[in-house]
Amino acid sequence: MKRFGFGMMRLPMLNGEVDTAQVCQMVDEFLAAGFTYFDTAHGYLDGKSELAVRDCLTSRYPRESYVLANKLSAGMFKTREEVLPFFEEQLKCCGVDYFDYYLLHAMSAERYDFYREVGAFELVPQLKREGRVRHFGMSFHDKAEVLDRILSEQPELEFVQLQFNYLDYDDPVVESRKCYEVCVKHGKRVAVMEPVKGGALAELPADAGAILDALGGGSHASYAVRFAEGFENVYVVLSGMSTLGQLRDNVAAMSDFKPLDERELAAVMQVAAALRGKGAIPCTACRYCTSGCPQKINIPAFFSCFNARRMFGKPQSLERYAELCKSGAGPADCIACGQCEDACPQHLKVRELLRAVTEEFRNV
Ligand code: SF4
Ligand code: SF4
Structure with missing residues (x-):
C-alpha cells in the first residue's frame, strides 16, 4: 500500500452539500496515481462524508481496489447496546460490508473510561473475528503517558492514529514526538493525521515561507507531508484535501x-520555531466543539481568523472576521458554559482564547 491517505473530513462543498463531481474527480486521480487509503467518520461534515465515500468511491470501484478506514465515535452513542447498530449504520452509509481499519475515535484518558464502559475493547475484536473489521486501532489526542498506559492495557490495538507534524513535534500540549516514541516502544504502526495542521502549514507567512523557498523544493505543504512520511513506523499519512488542486x-x-x-x-x-514565536492558537479545525455550543459560535473559524492575522499576517482576516460576526454569533456572545473545552481534543482553553480573539479584532 502506498503510504498516503485521503482524509475525507474537509471535502469541497457547494451550497452546503458535498461537491460530488469534484470529489469523484479527486477520487479518480488519487486511485489512478496508485494510492488506495481513504479515511472517514460518521461525524465528518455532519454525516455527509460517509455518504460521499459511498457516492464517489464505493459505488464506483471494486471493493478490493481501495482501503477504507472508519471510526467508532464516542458522542454518537451512549450505551453498549447502541454500538453494533451504530457500526451497521456506518457500513450502510458507506456502502460496504467491512472496514479495513476501524478506530476508536479521539481517544483520551476520559474517553478511555467511556470506551471500556460500552465494551468497545470486546466488541471491535469480535467484529474483527467476523471479518467485518480487518484492523483495530484508535486515533489519539492526549499525553504520551496516557498512550503508554492504554497500549499496555489493550494489546489488541494494532495501530494508532496520531496528530503528527513538524510544528507539533515538540509541542508540550500535543507531544507528537513522545507519542510516536511510545508507539515504537509498543511495536505499533502509526497513521498520521493533521500533517499540514489543518492547512496552516500549507500557507506559511512570508518570513517562515522564505526559509523553505530558499531550498528550491516543492510547495510548503509538500515539506510537511514529507516530514511525516519520513518516520519508519508511519504506515500512512492522511491529508484532509478540499480541492482538486491540493490533491x-x-x-x-x-x-x-x-x-x-x-x-x-x-x-x-x-x-516551526518562527511560527511558535507568533502566538497562534493550535486549533486543528476538527470541529468537535461546535455542535454542542449553545450559542452556535463557529469557534474554529474565529481561531483561524486570529491565526491568519497573528501568524500569517493576512489582512483578509479582518473581512472574514466581519463576515463571520454578521452571519452568526461572535466570540463576544460566548456564555462561558465550557462545553467546547470538554470536547476539544487539543485541550484548548476556548473561553479564554475567544476573549483574546475579541481583543485582537476590537479596534479594527
Ligand atoms: S464556552 Fe462559549 S464557545 Fe464554548 S460552548 Fe459554551 S458558549 Fe460555546
Ligand atoms: S477548538 Fe478544539 S475542538 Fe474546536 S475545532 Fe479547534 S481543536 Fe477542534
Whole structure:
C-alpha cells in the first residue's frame, strides 16, 4: 500500500452539500496515481462524508481496489447496546460490508473510561473475528503517558492514529514526538493525521515561507507531508484535501516520495520555531466543539481568523472576521458554559482564547 491517505473530513462543498463531481474527480486521480487509503467518520461534515465515500468511491470501484478506514465515535452513542447498530449504520452509509481499519475515535484518558464502559475493547475484536473489521486501532489526542498506559492495557490495538507534524513535534500540549516514541516502544504502526495542521502549514507567512523557498523544493505543504512520511513506523499519512488542486499537489509530492534530508529537516524546524514565536492558537479545525455550543459560535473559524492575522499576517482576516460576526454569533456572545473545552481534543482553553480573539479584532 502506498503510504498516503485521503482524509475525507474537509471535502469541497457547494451550497452546503458535498461537491460530488469534484470529489469523484479527486477520487479518480488519487486511485489512478496508485494510492488506495481513504479515511472517514460518521461525524465528518455532519454525516455527509460517509455518504460521499459511498457516492464517489464505493459505488464506483471494486471493493478490493481501495482501503477504507472508519471510526467508532464516542458522542454518537451512549450505551453498549447502541454500538453494533451504530457500526451497521456506518457500513450502510458507506456502502460496504467491512472496514479495513476501524478506530476508536479521539481517544483520551476520559474517553478511555467511556470506551471500556460500552465494551468497545470486546466488541471491535469480535467484529474483527467476523471479518467485518480487518484492523483495530484508535486515533489519539492526549499525553504520551496516557498512550503508554492504554497500549499496555489493550494489546489488541494494532495501530494508532496520531496528530503528527513538524510544528507539533515538540509541542508540550500535543507531544507528537513522545507519542510516536511510545508507539515504537509498543511495536505499533502509526497513521498520521493533521500533517499540514489543518492547512496552516500549507500557507506559511512570508518570513517562515522564505526559509523553505530558499531550498528550491516543492510547495510548503509538500515539506510537511514529507516530514511525516519520513518516520519508519508511519504506515500512512492522511491529508484532509478540499480541492482538486491540493490533491494534485500532494499526489505529485507523494508519488515520487523522498524523505526530508538533513538540510530540509533543519529548515522545517526553523519554520516551526518562527511560527511558535507568533502566538497562534493550535486549533486543528476538527470541529468537535461546535455542535454542542449553545450559542452556535463557529469557534474554529474565529481561531483561524486570529491565526491568519497573528501568524500569517493576512489582512483578509479582518473581512472574514466581519463576515463571520454578521452571519452568526461572535466570540463576544460566548456564555462561558465550557462545553467546547470538554470536547476539544487539543485541550484548548476556548473561553479564554475567544476573549483574546475579541481583543485582537476590537479596534479594527
Ligand atoms: S464556552 Fe462559549 S464557545 Fe464554548 S460552548 Fe459554551 S458558549 Fe460555546
Ligand atoms: S477548538 Fe478544539 S475542538 Fe474546536 S475545532 Fe479547534 S481543536 Fe477542534
